[in-house]
Amino acid sequence: MAKAKAAQIFIKGFWEENPVSRQILGICSALAVTNLMTNTLIMGVSLIFVTAMSNVTVSALRNVTPARIRMMVQVLIIACYVIVVDIVLKAYLPDISRALGPYVGLIITNCIIMGRCEGFARGNPVWPSLVDGIACGAGYAAVLLLVAFIRELLGFGSLFGVPVLPADWTRWTIMVMAPGAFFVLGAIIWLVSNLGPKPKKA
Amino acid sequence: MEGTLGAPTILFAAIFTNNILLTNFLGMCSFLAISREIKSSIGLGMAVTFVMTCTAALNYLVHYYLLVPLDLVHFRYIVFIVVIAAFVQLVEMLIERFSPLLYVVLGVFLPLITVNCAILGVVLFMIIRNYSFLQSVAYGLGGGLGWTLAIVALSGIRQRLAQAPIPQPLQGAGMTLIIAGLMALSFMGFSGMIQMQ
Numbered sequence: 231m232a233k234a235k236a237a238q239i240f241i242k243g244f245w246e247e248n249p250v251s252r253q254i255l256g257i258c259s260a261l262a263v264t265n266l267m268t269n270t271l272i273m274g275v276s277l278i279f280v281t282a283m284s285n286v287t288v289s290a291l292r293n294v295t296p297a298r299i300r301m302m303v304q305v306l307i308i309a310c311y312v313i314v315v316d317i318v319l320k321a322y323l324p325d326i327s328r329a330l331g332p333y334v335g336l337i338i339t340n341c342i343i344m345g346r347c348e349g350f351a352r353g354n355p356v357w358p359s360l361v362d363g364i365a366c367g368a369g370y371a372a373v374l375l376l377v378a379f380i381r382e383l384l385g386f387g388s389l390f391g392v393p394v395l396p397a398d399w400t401r402w403t404i405m406v407m408a409p410g411a412f413f414v415l416g417a418i419i420w421l422v423s424n425l426g427p428k429p430k431k432a
Numbered sequence: 433m434e435g436t437l438g439a440p441t442i443l444f445a446a447i448f449t450n451n452i453l454l455t456n457f458l459g460m461c462s463f464l465a466i467s468r469e470i471k472s473s474i475g476l477g478m479a480v481t482f483v484m485t486c487t488a489a490l491n492y493l494v495h496y497y498l499l500v501p502l503d504l505v506h507f508r509y510i511v512f513i514v515v516i517a518a519f520v521q522l523v524e525m526l527i528e529r530f531s532p533l534l535y536v537v538l539g540v541f542l543p544l545i546t547v548n549c550a551i552l553g554v555v556l557f558m559i560i561r562n563y564s565f566l567q568s569v570a571y572g573l574g575g576g577l578g579w580t581l582a583i584v585a586l587s588g589i590r591q592r593l594a595q596a597p598i599p600q601p602l603q604g605a606g607m608t609l610i611i612a613g614l615m616a617l618s619f620m621g622f623s624g625m626i627q628m629q
Contacts, residue, residue, distance in 0.1 A: 257460035257609075302517065309510040317506060332556030335509050336458075339549040408455045409620070412613030416606045424601040 236361045243365025248373065248422070260374055261411040262333050267390045270378035272319070272326050274371025276334065278364055280311045281343050285363030287311075289351040304347045305338065312337045342370055373418065380414050381405045439570035442563070446574025449623050452550055453582040454616040456557075459550030472541075473587040477580025479541040481573065483523065484551050487516050488572030491555045492565055512555050520545055550579055586611060 263273045287307045288295075295303050316334050319327040327334065337343070346366050351359040382388060385405035387395035404410045437445070452458045459480070491512050499505050524542045528535045545551060554575045558568045589611055598607050 257457070261457040261460065305513055305517070306510060309513055313506060313509055316509070331560055332553055335556045336549050336553055338509055338513055339552050404617075407616075407620070408457070409613040409616040411457065412609045412616055416609030416613060419609065420599075420602045420606040423606065 235358070239358055239361045240365040243362050244369040244372070247366075248369040257415070260370070260377065261408075261415060263330060264374055264378040264411060264414075265381050265385065265406045266329075267375065267378045267382050269326055269329050270374045271371075271390075272323065273330060273333065274367070274374055276315045276319070277337060277340065277342070277370055278367030280308065280315060280337055281346055281367040281370075282360055282363035283311045284308045284343055285346055285351040285359040286356055288347040289354060289356045289359035292352050300352070301344075301348075304344060308343050308347070309338050342366060376418060377411070377414050381410055385410065437567070439566045442567050443570040443574040446571050447578040447581065448619065451578040451582055451619055452553065452575045453579050454612065454619045456553065458553035459548050459579055470584060470587045470591065473583045474580070476541045477576070477583055479545055480548060480550065480579055481576025483516070483520060483542075483545050484554055484576040484579075485569060485572040486523075487519055487551055488554055488558055488568045488575075489565070490519060491515055492558065492563075492568045495559060508559070512552060516545075516551055516555075550575065582612075582615065585615065 263269050284304070284307050288304055291303070291307075312335065315337070316327075319330070319334060346363060350362045354362070379389065382390075383395070384402040387393055387399040387401060402410070405414070446452065450456070453460070494511060494515055495505075495508060499508055499511060504511075520542050554572055558571055563571060586608070590608065593607065593611075602610075
């Protein structure tokens with residue numbers, strides 16, 4: 231596969247069709263885990279892994295999966311990788327695993343992954359699917375990190391747990407609570423749809 | 433610690449103080465996609481409430497009487513999602529057979545529910561918080577009702593907003609998220625009534 235093609239797929243997944251800000255997919259976890267940047271980073275990495283690997287698997291099996299039960303097959307493939315992520319997190323990062331709580335398991339129902347499997351991997355060979363999976367995962371992670379950056383900076387005055395603002399900074403408690411998540415993500419979507427090509431009507 | 437909360441308290445908490453949509457962000461995808469009309473919101477809300485209550489009970493039994501004794505807890509994600517999918521399929525076939533009227537109301541929403549994160553989320557929360565059977569059912573029911581309340585309220589607001597002069601880039605998801613934020617803010621007024629993690 232030509233390099234240019236890979237780059238094209240990547241840019242498309244990362245920016246032009248960014249899953250969170252353009253297609254408004256996977257919002258649940260985008261809002262829930264973004265109050266601390268460390269948690270968000272781990273979540274982003276987990277999602278890149280799961281999206282990429284399930285894209286690869288779905289693509290590899292695309293010619294032997296009966297069309298009628300393909301949704302079920304895709305969900306099971308995704309669930310397998312999520313279990314891998316869950317076990318790894320529990321073993322090596324128990325604190326973060328506890329903080330993320332049910333949201334690791336909820337990667338299964340994250341529409342981004344299903345969407346990519348159904349929309350891209352099902353009809354494309356393995357390599358482009360891998361690139362596409364990584365790109366969409368990375369696009370997701372990037373938006374989440376941006377949201378988390380704003381929320382942690384204003385809410386706790388820190389980044390990755392390291393205090394960056396002066397100690398007398400008045401914390402915007404609302405930012406780390408639920409409404410802050412909605413406002414920040416809403417504003418980001420506003421900004422992005424202002425910048426880029428107009429998204430199709432959802 | 434949740435063991436001390438009675439089932440009615442959990443029911444109330446799940447609707448108001450810990451609304452799964454506005455505090456735990458579960459079920460956002462269909463929340464954003466469906467919440468344009470009050471009528472379809474109510475239909476979806478009813479379907480979600482029903483499925484959520486039943487799958488919470490079913491998965492509770494599966495988890496504690498099947499997975500834990502057999503030491504298969506690691507496979508719970510797969511098992512839960514299969515239970516949910518199978519249940520939804522079954523309900524769809526049953527109501528199609530026995531109640532065509534109900535099928536018209538709920539039928540189109542049922543396939544959507546399998547991938548609704550709120551359903552799986554409720555099941556996972558129930559396991560993490562060590563709820564008893566009764567508490568789980570109460571949590572499922574309350575979660576569903578709370579979700580319905582939020583989505584119906586939102587669709588009401590969105591119907592009004594259809595005529596409002598919203599800046600073009602903000603239309604759709606951006607605006608909906610900001611409204612949801614305002615709703616979450618007002619639901620925070622309930623917090624403090626019941627302490628729940």
